[in-house]
Amino acid sequence: MNLVGVGIGIAGVGIGLGLIGNGALQGMARQPEAIGKLQVQMLIALAFVELMGFLTIFATSSFK
Numbered sequence: 001m002n003l004v005g006v007g008i009g010i011a012g013v014g015i016g017l018g019l020i021g022n023g024a025l026q027g028m029a030r031q032p033e034a035i036g037k038l039q040v041q042m043l044i045a046l047a048f049v050e051l052m053g054f055l056t057i058f059a060t061s062s063f064k
Contacts (some may be wrong), residue, residue: 005056020049024041
């Protein structure tokens with residue numbers, strides 16, 4: 001059952017990363033002068049989403 005939960009969690013991380021990238025690219029296309037600000041905010045958001053993925057993997061592996 002743990003593997004199903006990890007799979008769902010990682011799928012959520014993948015969807016989240018895709019949505020962040022999509023939003024950032026749309027923002028960059030609409031306002032090219034704000035690319036620097038958008039990239040910094042996008043990278044911070046990507047780091048938090050990746051952290052949730054790592055926490056999902058490590059938290060479920062520690063219960064075995």
